[in-house]
Amino acid sequence: MGGFRGGQQRPWRWRVFWSYLPDWVLTIVLWGAFYLVDRIDGYRRLFDVNDTSLAHPYAVKERVPVWLLGVLCAVVPAVIIVLTAAARRSFWDAHNGILGLVLSLGLTVTFTDILKITAGRARPDLFDRCQLPETLTSNPTHQLTSWTVCTRTDLLKDGFRSFPSGHSSFAWCGMWYLFLYAAAKLKTYNNKGYTFKSWLLLAPISCASLIAISRTMDYRHHPTDVIAGAVIGVLGAWWGYRQYYPALITPESFEPFSPRIPRDDVLPLHNLGGSENPNDGYGETVPLSHPGAPHLRDTSA
Template structure:
């Protein structure tokens, strides 16, 4: 905690200037700022499992409809556990590997949170629609076990699920959850998120035209496509079911990705957004406390002022013209003084992208993040 005499100051550009930065305090603030995101994600998954236990609506059907007379496939080509591994675990492992290679903790935290959020949103929304629509699956007749003497619908009507002789109610309940396809939405959400993540990391929009990048992205694209197709091969879904599920998954994956990363066309799309907690700026040790920005503006018409090296020898001169508010004079090797905006934390760097000594742990910020857009600007 800063001492009473180490109060924070605010510059004209909105940046905070402190003479001491507590790495532990900032770490705690960052974790607390993202705790609601993780909590919401966990709640979403809890809601998903609760919704799965609801009976839901069951539509009437026509017993002469041949699109509902397909056999019940057991086992499925892609069971639920394999879907979770391919489209949930595999993208998470790839994200962790890429972040470890880049040595960016912040990239791993942002990417994993976005992935889990996208999958949770997609799965929950899909389940809500499923239990509300209650569309029969293509294998509903096999699940229902219609009576052998039932050969036609009621006069001027359709057949209800109550005529079914299936003793397993859970199988019958799943038979009326055809639209949209949960496998398709989950697969496309996870794989589309991975496609966006890898495309950004490979700088696919840098106009260099490396063909191997497109071929690498074909792997996750093929994975979700084949999973989607398998649902029609197993007669679990109609074509419209998997199309709707794929669209939901793409939207969910894209939405979650854009919460933590800039668009693919951004020049620095491979970097995550910076944390919500702004980084405290460090004042250079050679700044001038006794020279205010206003005083510098009032002296904009003064004659050139000559400065010397610390050793006493002349190191060149510079004209001290009026400075905008929120700037400080900074000495650079070679006898040159420059004005630096203390509200811009990206400008306090030593040399080519090196952070100022004593800046503390930035958790992958600075050169590894992209500044969030200012919502207050027009």
């Protein structure tokens, strides 16, 4: 039959690599679509010049700038995933973990931006961006006011992209994905109840929450904006994670799904309830001669 690392296995590995290439390409294209969508001017809603919720000052320096958001909620989870997979000697875990993370973030930011340019909600700092004429103290009779009355327009494009919060959706996506990945690796739902696991998992949740709250402190978003962003981020993370990993409540939650191209001489061991094989870079496998293998093959036929 030959060992896993024998000469017969290399062609199979290359087939696996090529089978996932469209996933990476599509994800990259998705990110490209996000940048194209972001260039659209978007809708700008009418507003009330007496609305005090839009009268907050414009913050030149944000508490969490975009670069820091990317580091905390994309780079940090990716590094943790790679280090964890390296410790487990599983390239396949690293591949699935990173691909799922990139997919989650790509879906989240694209969907968030589509909603932003469509909703056209004014940010809490709109009046400071707009610089309303001093003589404008009321709306037209039985009407609201348009952005065309503004004396400053260089900040207006982003001034009508309050809903939903992009920082919030990105933060919750990256941190919730890390939460799911870490919870699986820690085997949190193994019915043994170690409290230290809960304290560790509090870290990504706290990070996402603080980033979302900072957006209201900078007066970039209304509270409902960050709540909506959090929901989008959590759903995006869950969706991307579940494409490549089983649910947390399953006994094999700490293992990624097997490659979509099966090997000729092995079957997934986690489907048979076996233990982890640290020398297997593509997940657990078992020869077809294993007692459970024929049964599994017949069941899946």
